[in-house]
Amino acid sequence: MSAGPDHEVLGRILAPRSVAVIGASDRAGNRGGTAAALLRKFGFRGSVHPVHPTAETVAGYPAVRSIGELPPEVDVAIIGLGAAGVAGAVRELHTAGIPGAIAWAGGFSENGPEGARLQAELTRTVRETGVRLVGPNCLGVVNTAVGFTGTFATWLGASDRLLTSGIAMVSQSGGLAANAHAWSQESGIGFRYMISSGNEVDLGVVDLLGYVVEDPGTEIVLAYLEGVRDGARFAATLRRARELGKPVLVLKVGHSAASAAAIAAHTGALAGETRVWDALLEAEGAIQVHSVEQLLETAKYLHGRAGLPPLRGRRVVIIGHGGGSGVLAADQCGIAGLDVPALSAATREALAPTMPAIASAKNPIDLTPEAYVQERWRAQLPSTLDVIARSGEADVVLTQFGVGETVHPHDLAGPVIDLHRDGRIAVAVYSREDGVARKLYHDAGLHVFADQRVAVETLGLLTRPLRTADPTLAAEAKRLVTAVEVPELPSVGDGEVVAEHEVHRLLSEAGFDVLRSATAHSPEEAADLAAGLGFPVVLKVLSPQITHRAAAGLVRLDVADRATAERTFREFATRTAALGADLLGVLVQQSAPTGTELLVSGFRDPVFGPVVSCGAGGVATELIDDLSFALAPLDEDAALALLQRLRTTGKPKGLPLAEAGARAAAFLVRFSRLVAGLPWRGFVLELNPVLVTAGRAIPLDGLLVVSDATR
Template sequence: MNNKDLKEFFYPKSIAIIGASKDLTSISGKPLNNLLQTNFKGDIYPVNPRYDEIEGLKCYDSILKIPGKVDLALIAVSASRLVSIMSECIKKDVHNILLFSSGFAEVGEDGKGIQDKVAKMALENNIRIIGPNSVGCINVKDSVPMGFATSMESSKGYKHGNIGLVSQSGALGFSVFGMAQEKDLGFTYVVNTGNEMGVTTLDTMEFMLEDEDTLVIGAYMEGIPDGMQLIKIAKSAKELKKPLIILKSGKSAIGKEAALSHTASLAGSEETFQVIAKQYGIITVKDIDEMIDVMQIVSRRKWTNGSKIATVSNSGAAGIAMADSCEEFDLKLEPLQGETKKKIEAIIPSYGSALNPIDVTAQALKEQHIITDTVEALAKDKNTDVIIIQTTFGGELGEQICRKLVEIDKKETKPIIVTVTGTKELTGKGRDVLRKAGVPVYKTTYDTMLAVKHLVNVSEYYNEKKTILSSLTANDNSLLIQEYSTHIWTEEKSKKLLKQLGINIPENVMIQSVEEIDQHVKGLCFPLVAKVVSKDILHKTDAGGVKLGIQNIQEAKQSFHEILESSKNFKLDAHVDGVLFEEMLNKNGVEMFIGIKNDSQFGSLLVCGLGGIFIEVLKDISIRHIPIDKEAAESMVKELKGYPMLLGTRGQKRSDIESFTDALVKVSDFVHQQNGTLREMDINPVVVLNQGEGIMALDGLIVWDEMAFPTSVLN
């Protein structure tokens, strides 16, 4: 399906309503009533063998009896009748269907069977289906309601604007639409995708991205139909500067699949979604109120150049509240300086404050120019990115101030945000003036500052010019070690790969029999560490499979025997490849880890954090979708709670952070060019030595997708 197909869906010239009812208050009667009430300019064909006519329109026994072409069929019949109805739609050459019917996959196997059969019929005949279990859609631009949602029944019509909204839930989606309309927010399309038999939320978002009138896209999602499609949409949205706002439910704390490595157990599905959202500039909200608040501020399309906030209020307490919120949301509230401060000191009473927050005092009740002149001065201030005004003024004075703020907002590119507190009776008229002009206005300090934080975040994302590219060519498998024997690479094989990637590892040798120790181990520098190598024993310490501080050949032989014995006792049927002897690290450093998780929806994720034995206890981690560049690697490390340890604390030297971030990029590049065949990777610990000394990977595990290996290799 391409987006041109969906344009045909939302701009029908003829609509058939199959299962239409004479009861215009019923589910099957409302779609017809809504089309009549909005004066749909195309042809409407009710279909129901029980009636000859409905509301003066000829009613047909079957869609096959309709004389003209049918662009869109609205179907309100039981699930059991749908297969036969679909057959008739196919014969009539209908390519767009909106299914109101319920009783499909959501009710069990029988319903799922019907849904699967209908979906197959649609696919084979190039039919686009929205639903089932949908309450409908609206083409707001042309006032074409296609459904029975309560919000479609507005006697005032629909406010057209620049917001597109798609929701898996009909009740929630059209609640957002109705509430937003009350706040004078205008829309282009509102779509409820329901069970998503065909068209998904993401398909609809792609269509809206290409629509020149849709400049903001909101979505309610219970699941992500296709993770990579969402990333593609987010990248396109950045290029077009069309904010994506997603309210997602169905959160789960952790994925259920068994994980062999530490890393794979750290990133749950909801956490992964939030990582993707942050990395690709998607605005995530917690409820419908926050969604509407964000729609209001971003639909104005006045982006910020930074996070420096100037606040103006007629109340000292309000100024303090805004200052507290700035700190909470990491917004900068800096004292005014220079000419701007002098101008404002001359405007406000001497007992006010021109610092920031700016307190214009209650004197503004008598002299309304105090607020507006102050705002105009801030609009010219190069050190102010966002202006926030908080006022409690009501009545005619409040309305006059709001009208003046609208005039200022029209001529300024800098975002101006207003908080008007008080009852609707006292302050409602002023608030309405702002809303009708598109000036973002809120009732509380918290709501205001939260919306501003979202605006600042998305503006910063749009201001980034870089595009992340991998330095390796896709499908370049030159780094792959071809000595496959299993899809699980234990420490010995993993370290060979790390060495090829340019990541330092200790000098080591693999020993399979005690007779090899005299010849091969003596070339290493004592003291040594010995570790069991077995795909069946991944946590070696628990199995007694690690020996430290080996000082000579005799101790090496003794360690070899003890490790094999302990491993056998730990797991009788474990296949042991041998014992890895390697030089012990004689330098101090900070233990970190680097890991890979292959997410079923979004592909490969890079994870880093404090390593060693603390990885699962502290869970101090940072995650990014692959590929990343050096700048992203640096941001990963800086957001860790343990970052100060790398900078050096209590007299310790600074760690070689650059070498660690280089390793993150190397791993990212390698994994990216494997096209999803690498399932897990765990490099733990990676000791980050003092600055200039590099890093050392002391252990490693790699798990490949079994499907990527020939059967003959695995056997």
């Protein structure tokens, strides 16, 4: 994992006290001049120094003739020049002692060969000079806390004030970030930071996220990502945000390329870039969203809960004045993975005096229109909500009050706001009304969802459990873990498949528990080896061209005598020849005991580095398609969390994983250490199945495919 940039230098770029604007003029349409005008308009608290060869002033600020005339205290320079002039400006900034810059210009690698040449030149210049750069091809930086508008975003021209909040957005798309900022501003919240990273010739999205995560004024972090350069540091940044209690909302696009290139392995077919990202974000507690609207709605809801306890459970009580909306919401909760539990008899009994006799207290709670038409029932709403909060049977209340808000807004919104502020239970408000009640909610910091489905999906995202390990199992797994010995690695080239007997040797030398086996090259030798190991045995073809042998009919279980061993060898030889494959021999292996079968694999992801996956093993692998991923190496807690994320434990032979969870976790920890130490740039090491019992974890089949042998 590479180190990030100096935090102080980043602070001078993102929260400057003195700004230079290079290429600024008062000419209409000049972007530098626009930036200077915006700095004045929104009350930037520091000094501004436009650079223009002839102008006396720009946007009312005194201008200097050249970069060399800038005062030494300038923190950051906004480079408002075209692509051809950016590298030269960076060199002059270095000479002037200015540590950071923001380059807006497009026309670099996104614009053909000449642009690629300019970007390569700029990259070299940044590395040689040490000037830290945001961009190029970006929309810049906005820091509303200090009025810094290092951007030319057009929406700011139509705005008369700049709202600030605890929300920071870092984005690899400038236009998307600007739109999100504008929409948040329109909703009455705004952002603290809007940072567009552009082509990232120097400072990348992970650097910028790292800064806002540590920023004391940032409470919620939003990220729009197309990719990251340093996956391990990105994961560490998410982990740090979780430690600080700051939610990170991630909108990741570009799910396409497979992370594991070796399609010969199950892992190559089942593991793609999307699944590795999904697993990483889930493991590190980030909240993954799938649209800009979902990103903003979730952020606004969290913003309204600032200072309140985080959402914990997934039990939702739905309350409104009609039955149909409640039933629809219950269905939507089910889709989102939320529970809508029936309330206990005791809670229904406590609710009965607070609502009309015709109302339903089952959940969804249908108060009926009578509850808002009659004043005596409206006055009971605080009591109704209090019973729900005190019941201990709900984690969230979803209110569906609509029509009544226009008639008696204070009677309905007031108790809901009081419940929200009380903090005993989370509150989500769905309403299509746009009147007094909505303003009351907004003034109280309680976000109103105009779409019930979005409200439910948001609750589903925010209450998704973060898997934590059972301390007893973790301690037992730690006791079982032993050191991994350094094995002799096979000599391989690009695209080579390492035969199973070599994989078993590698695992054995690394200290793993493997079944005894030997390779036969004739029917008679197969019979002799089987007799030596003790019947029954398993026979498997060894061929670099046949990696899924069971599907090809080239695995035979429960070979019980010499005659069957000889006959099986001959059948395998004939079938292998018919398939046009090379026969390296037939592996004769001890039969395995009964246990839980897992698929365990490791590969090197081009972004995140060594990755371990685990899932249902044996014949269930492709039928169930249940894999969980984590970055290697793992500790015992991470290994148990990896197992917990599986939908199924893959147990065709009946042993519940809970009985052998510590053993499986200990195996994953040791395997992850082996995977992290493998030197090849591209590989998949797949063990399918690994047989787990209460006393052993045994890899039965092994496959190693090296796609890039570069070390």
